[in-house]
Amino acid sequence: MSTTGTIDPDALQLHRSYLVRYAILQLRDPHLAEDVVQETLVAAIENRSKFSAQSSLRTWLVGILKHKILDLMRRQAREPQLDVADGEDENDLIDSLFEKDGHWFAPPQAWADPEKSMENTHFWETFEQCNQRMPVNTARAFMMREFMEMSTEEICQELSISTTNCWVLLHRARLALRECLDLHWFGSTR
Amino acid sequence: MLNCKQSSELLSQALDRPITFRERLAIRLHLLICDGCRNFDKQLTFIRKAARELPRKF
Structure with missing residues (x-):
């Protein structure tokens, strides 16, 4: 299925729901999760030449997803937050x-x-x-x-x-x- | 002597940083006399294992 540089877009879709669940657990927002997974899949296709058939496609995708999630969280941290009150009194x-x-x-x-x-x-x-x-x-x-x-x-x-x-x-x-x-x-x- | 709250704190931190010899000793002493914290300790280990296994369970 995946020799170096060739990733079947259908194969990517197979991993989509997994990636979305992964992202939801971290971001807790289904819409944001969908967005970030979309970005991940686009990045995966754009960078498919960097994918080596030695690693599993899912592991590689999760690696990209982690970066995208962290990027998103950094962007969010810079934006003023409206919902600061999170009911999280430390103790x-x-x-x-x-x-x-x-x-x-x-x-x-x-x-x-x-x-x-x-x-x-x-x-x-x-x-x-x-x-x-x-x-x-x-x-x-x-x-x-x-x-x-x-x-x-x-x-x-x-x-x-x-x-x-x-x-x-x-x-x-x-x-x-x-x-x-x-x-x-x-x-x-x- | 540690109380249970402090002991649960250290048991959790032991998963996130190297704890000192003195801390380790204090925990061991406390666990000897405390069933609740012994159960808690085992459950922390289990929770870590389960959390790290979770991505493979989707």
Whole structure:
């Protein structure tokens, strides 16, 4: 299908829905996601000579998409934001999970065979929904870290926040995801 | 002694930066006596694994 420099446009379309879902998770806006994927596909066709048949087409496309997403987020960061209030008071969620003396309000209970959940399609739907449910900046930092596998330094730079803030965002994201998974997945089998 | 809130903070940071010997020790001590944080620790590992697996599940 793909020798160097030749990419079948139909083959690109096959990856389209995957790329859109990837972009939605990071951008949380279906329209922006569609736009950025469109840009990615155009860039892929324009630069098809750089594609080497040694790598998988999807991996190559995701690489381009990551750049496009970061570009878009940088452009957004420069534009004045109307919706600054995101309900993201730094310690809201963290504080709500602990007593005043720092003990868990409800200590985490063990999860039954989490590895097995990974084979279940419904688990992945729940996981995706829990990701979508996080506040925007929290989700963004978490996705950069775990999904795009960026370092904390890179994330701080992209979001123009301090390292400490970055750790707080990631901590909050993990707590939020844990709560959500516990509530909507693991808790129901208990 | 760490409380659970501080321990959960360090357990999360351990995924993002190298933690010091002293921090590691404090965590280990706390985990010895705290079921909740032990579960939390395992769940953090699982959440990372799942998040990194997610793009392959679409």
